[in-house]
Every structure is written in structure tokens, then in C-alpha cells.
Amino acid sequence: MRQGKLLIWGLLILFAMAIPSAAWAQTTIGPFEITGYYQYTINPATEHANRNNFTCLSFIAGPGGTPARLSCPPGLQRKAGKPDFLLMRQMLDLNIFGKFNENWSVTLEPRLIFDMTKIADSHFRQYDSFPTKFSGSGNLLEGGGNDFNAELRQAYLDYREGNWWLRIGKQQIAWGEALGLRVLDTVNPLDLRQNFGIDRIFEEFDKIRIPQWFIRANYTIPNESIPDLTGEFILNPGAVVPALLPAQGAPYNVVPSFLKIRDNVNQGEPTVGGRLTGTVSDVQFSVNFLTKPDDFGAKVFRTVFPTPVFPSNCLFPVTPPGLPCVGLENKHPRVYIVGGSVNYNWAAAGAILRLETTVTPDAPFSRFTGPGDNPTPTRIIERPVWKTVLAVDRPTYVIPGLDSMTIGFQFLETFTGGNLSRVMDGAGAKVDTAVHVFTVFFQQPILDKRVSLEFFGLFDTDDGHWLQPGVRWEIGNHVRLDLYYNKFGGAEKRPVSKSFGTSYMNFANGPYFRFTYGF
């Protein structure tokens, strides 16, 4: 905790140094350029309470003789009913770039977050807004408490010499062509603790991609035939961080309250990868390889907690003891991913075509046994998964007199091989052989690009959708206002009984209001 406080004070001092001279450009102190932003986000709730927070199991047998599911409000909430807010957050994010000479530079990204949701909304208990219950959580370089989080999000050193580039430290690594779809962009896990990653989609994973400790080495290979042919090697020696989920009881909790999951993260497991990129004629390409512990992992049954002894009941002491609670263990087996991407400048059509594909021969899944709607994950199995994204981007003049509309279209197919009977993924969702997803993105600037009208739509052919219309208003140099609305529907509304443990996300329908002051 002392280290956490020291970090917080250090950040506050840096912030104080940055503010006074922010009227023009980034602040410069010696070799350091400091930029950043303060952001206030409000996400009111408009639907119902998140059922994951008050779903119980009963010993009273249900269909098939297995425990029946009950609604037992207030469950993990303090008060029953729809909460007022899903998120109310303040964030201060700094980018400190220091260049010492042509060869050496350093980048630091400290970030402070104050989650006020449960202060503003009495429906919630004092859940941990930033849970880190896994071994190796120190790798995150973060500290704080239930509401406050201070993090040295990125900290890396760059060395450039001739054709070599070396980056060492805690960093984000993003690969691939697709936007918002994780096909090649899987080097870093995601931090879904705050709002499950349904922020403004145009910012993709920047705020939620978890920077990890990597050595990243690039060498541009001199040759006369393939411009910019570059080999890249990445190594995380074993500081493993899994995907991070919201705490149970949090507004965006995706784990039903009758489950207790223990994240079994083995430190020392390296992440190793590489890619080759270059340009041939009008085509830019990459060939990629990555092996790492799986981010989300797969769950297996661990125990049924005996009742009524503390802490046997998942909801204890929220509800009277006596309701069963299932303990699962989340394991993160190693996966091997090979893939590649290409893009092509289709000049005649004014469009860029993109293709991205990966094969994971050993993706982990949970194999379930047991009857009815409440089977038990008993072991982890491997299945081959092939993902392919086709995309096209084309600016188009749609409305006379206005700037062109940026239009992006993506098609993702996920093919999972082998026997998928009673197989579920890391989120607890049933696995289909082929899953098809379309995404569309429109961005129409108006008023000389001061205001952007945006629309994102994700459609699953298995009847699910996520729509996000939004407006972004740029006011001068420092102020940005965002208003967007998340709307989930279709198969995403399936009750828990049909997709064990999954999030049926329509509780998250609602607007986001966001004020940003940058400097």
C-alpha cells in the first residue's frame, strides 16, 4: 500500500506540473513531452438489474433432477431492482515521452481511475472495482482500493539503431487488420473490469488492452524486392496476466452469483511470437505466430461448497445460507496461433480490402457432463479454431455538401472443428461449428469535422446484435464530448439456462455521457 500511495503522489505531482502550461501544445520538461487527458464518464442504467448478480441455485430439484435456478434479489446488490448507474468514473491518463537521443527514448503511461459508481448508486455493495485475484497480479503495477486505481500502465524503453528497433518494458502490442475483432490482435489480454469493454468502439481496445512485460525486437531486412520487409520477435518471459473480468456484484458482472471461480494462472509461462511484414506490389502482408497461455482460459468443476459454513455460500452473508454454490477453476492452457493478414489498395474503387486469418489448433474449451440445463464442466478439451476476417473500408460521399462518410464493413467467420457436443467456451457459451459475425461502421463528419455522427453495428447470424450509435463533438483544443448508446439484443438475451455462465448483455443497454479535457 505504501508503494501505491507513493505512486499516486507521484502521479499527482506530474499532473500538477502538466496543467499550468497546457494552453499550447504538450508540456515539455527537459527531454520529456507530457500529454494526457482527464475524462469523466457517466453510464446510466436503463434496463433491468444484471441477473448475474442475483441468480441462485436451489436444492429443490428442477427439470432433470438438477438444482433449479432462482432469482434471489437483492443477491449481490445491496438493494433489489434496476440500478441507477452502470458506471460513473473519473480517469486521468498521462503519456510521457522522453527522447534522449536518436537511439534512446522512454515512454511512461501512468493512469488514475476513480470509480464512483457505487458511491453514486446505493443499489450496489462495496464490490472491488479493480479485482486482481490471480497470482502474478503485481505484474500490473497497480494499486489502490475498492474505488481507486493507480497504475503505471505502460513503461518501456526504445532503442533504435539502423535497421534495428528494440522495445523493452510494459507495453501494448497490436497486430492485424481487423478493427474491434480479436483475430491477430491477441498478444495482450483485455481488462474488462470496468464496463466489459463496451466503451466507444472507435477507440477499439486502447483503454482495455492490458500492457504486458515484453521484449519486442524488430529488424528491417535490407533487400531490393520487398520494401519494408521487417521481422519482429516478441517475448514475455512469463509475467502472465489473464483477461480481467468485473467483480461479482459489479454492474457489469458476467459471472452468475452462484459460481465461485478461482483463476489459476501459472506464472513463468512465456509468451513468444513473431511476425514478418512487408509490401509486395500493391499488397501489404504479415505472417504471424504466437504462443501464450490462453487469456480467458477454460473452466472446470472444483467443488460444491458445503453449506451453511462461511464462506460456503457465494452470496453469504447477503442471503441466508443454504443455497448451493459451485466452485470452478479457470485454467489457462497454452495455445499456439498461426496466421497472417493482407491488405490491398483497390485504387479504382477507392477502397482498401483486408483479409486476416488465424488458426489455433489447440484452443481450450470446457467439456460438460451431467443432465439438463445445469451440466458441470469436468475437463478441458482442445479443439481447432479457424478465424477469418474479410473487410473493406471505403470513404463515400453520401450526403451532398458534406464530407465523405467513412464506411467500414467486416465479416468474421469462426470455425471450430471436432465434436462440439457439450462443449462450451471460456465465457460459458455453447460453441457452434461456424459462427458468422458482420460489423458495420459509419462515421459522418458534419460542421467542418467538429461533430462526428457514428454508428457501429455487430450482427451475429445466430441472432444477436450490438448497436452503438454515437455523437462526438470536438470543442477547441482541449474539450471533447461524447454521447453514445449501447443496445444489445437478439440471442444475447438468451437466459442463463441456455448459455451457462454467459452474459446476457441487455442489462447493459444505455447511454454513455463522456467529458474529456485533454492537454
Place this chain on the structure above:
Amino acid sequence: MKEPKYEELNYFAHWTRRGFLKRAGAWAGAGLLQPVLSLIGSGKSIAAAYPDEVLSIEKYTKGRVKPGMVISKDDADLVKDIAPEGLIVELQRGGQIKIAETDLRPDAVNPKFWVEATLRNKGQAILDKNGQLWHKDGKPWIGGAPFPEPKTALEAVWNYKFNPRRYDDLRVISKVIGIDSNGSVLRRDGAIYMQIQTVGRLVVDPKPILPKYKDEIHRTLLSLTEPFDVYGLAVASTIYYDAAKLPDTDLYIPTLRRTRRVPSTQRFESASPYSTYYTTDLDLQNDPVLTWSWKLEGRKPMLAPSASNIGARAKGGTKEDFIFPPSDEKFPRSTWELRPEMLLVDGVPHLPGANYSRKRLYIDGIYQRSQMADIWDMAGKLWKFFVFLTGKTGRSDNAGAEAVDLTGIVFADLQRDYHSNVNFYDKVGDIDFRVNANLTIEDWITSSAMLRRARR
């Protein structure tokens, strides 16, 4: 293209000596008493090439305008016949310019090595049937202005566009202020701009061509430093030697943490809120030469910015100096002079989304360089006026002389009465202004280079 007759040119009265020479010799067809180039080549003053009347604004205006005068809205009419239309609008709205003597140095706004190459390579440039520029041996042009005595609009445009900044490579630092009709500052943008010439290289080895990039004419990199939400955004453009082909564009987008190839078709829309210029307007004319059609509308003496406008490079400069000092004012003051021969070149875009009916480039007949443009909307109404000021920078050009380059820009949207005023600086953070500095494409303007130099 049919050349306008001498009589059609918009000179003032009493050109007896010129009229005589027109009948007597070929040079007068271009309004010259003798060829400028041979005078430059022999180290003589180019004054001998022009009638005295066009070398002195006092004589030219019959004493109504003299060097040292400040022209404002009260007396803008005095220069109405020798100024771009946009400048008159600017003056009538509050702009002020100071009049200077005509500068007769051929290298006032061009590097000396460029002028020497122009002389050395004269007569070796050809245009193919499509208007594409080549060296007579079928290879890309080898440097300097290819047509030092341009007879067509296309030749004049190639003189400027082949290498608008004249250097083999350069890196500049700019800050843009967006100002509305009330004079309020709306936005400040900062950028680092780089250009690396791949053909027609004159100073930095390998010369004249980078073999690996022989199909390109140059690459550019625009790296944004402010405001905060574009800090670190970089735009790399590959401009092809084939002047009918649109550039290729790659971005480094900090939010995405990776580079992304994007279409290059959004050329007629502002790059950022409040800005009055489009991608097509950078360097006054940023689209490949053959994506527009060009017509020479005339040659005449005209006002143009003086090389004395050194902007932010003047230590302690104030607005009283009329050198385009950095300021938040809507109309930064600058100094102008009468140029004896200005080519009026009208361009019409043939690109999707083009919302200009016409752009007039004013190309100096001595410098073969454009510093001003008027732009009309699709209804034929004057829309924009741009001024690119060029002067000494105080830095070496690494070819034995002091570098001359852009010192300021005014992008004026005359219909909205908005301005984007640009100043250039010697240094910001760790980046400094430099030319012919052996900046390489591999180090700076590739996807992998953008990634490894990302500031965020």
C-alpha cells in the same frame, strides 16, 4: 494549348520597348527582353530581361504605390490590378501588407543548387503524350526546374510540383492556428512534416535516384503533435512518379497502436475541425499533376510575398516588422513586392469529391515556384486564398548556403472568413528543422518506421 498573344496580357500601358522587341525576337513572346536563364547563367542581373516598368512598383503604378508603403483596406484599390483576388478581399477585411522593392536574386526563394541544376539540365526534360514528365533518355527527371522557360501551363506546373520544396529531404516543424471570423482562436494544431525526394536528387547521395523507390517521386510524413487527441498520429504518403496515380496513404493511429492503410480519396475535405485547407491544398497543390487539367490564363506583373518574411525565425520580431511573426492575429502582417512576371495557371480537378471549380496558381516566372493561389467554388464564387511565404531560415542547406524554405502560410476561407495561419519553427522537443540531412525513407516513412518512432 494556344498561347495568349502579347497584347492580351494584362500589362499596363506604354510598352513600347517591349512591343518592339516582341516583333524583333522570340523572347518577347514570354514578355522578356532577353532570356532570364542566360542572364542567371552568366551571373548577370535579371533586370536586363524585363522592362524597367515592371521592376519598380513605383514606376509600374505611376507613383501610386511605393516601397515602404503599408497597404490596408483604405487603399487596397491601389493594388487591385496587380494582386490576387483573394488578397484584395483580405486587405478589405483588415489585412495589412508592406510594399518592398523587387528582389532580383534568382535564389531568393530557391536554393542555389536548385538554380544551378535548372541551368545545367536545361533542355533535357520532355513530356509524353499524357503530360508525364521524363528525362529525354526515358528515365525520371534528374532535378532542377525541368522547363525553365515554360510555354504551357503544364510545364509551369511541373516546374513547381516536381519538387515543391526543392530539397532532397527536409523536416519542418509547424503550428497551425484556426481563427474564426471574429478573430477568436478556435484550435491549435502542431505537426512535424517530412519530405524525402526519391528522384531528381541533387545534393544527398544516392543521386539522382533512389533505385529502390524509382517509381515514386517523393514520400511525405506528417506527424501530429497537438491537440492531445491526435498526438502521435502520423500520416505517411507515397507519391508516385506516375502523376495520374493517387498516392498511397498509411497511418499510425495511436489509439489503435498500429499502422493502417487507408484510401487516399478524401482529398477535398478538411483534415481537422475548423481548418480551412484540404489535403489537396498542401504545398498549394498537393494532388498529382495529371489528376487536374491546367490552362495558362496569362502572364503579368503581380504582387507576391517577399523573401524578407522570415516569420518565427526573426528573433524578437513584431507585427510592426511585417515579416509574418507568430501571433494569434487573424491577419499576420507580411511584406510583398512586385514580381515582374507571374504566370496565371488555372487548374480544374478531375477527382471524385472535388468541390473546387477552379484553382489559380500564381507561378513566378523567375522562381518557377508558386506562393499564392485563389480558389473558386462550384458556383464560380471566390472561396479561398492561400499564401505560402518563403524566406531564409538561418540553417544550412548542407550544400554550402543558407536554407530557404517556408516561413509561414495563410489558408483563408473567404466565404466563412476563417483562417488557418501556419508558422514554422526551428525546433520543437527533440525535433529540429533540417534540409538535405540524409533523412532516409527506411528510417522515417515506412509502416515499420512509423511504428518504431511512435510517441504514443
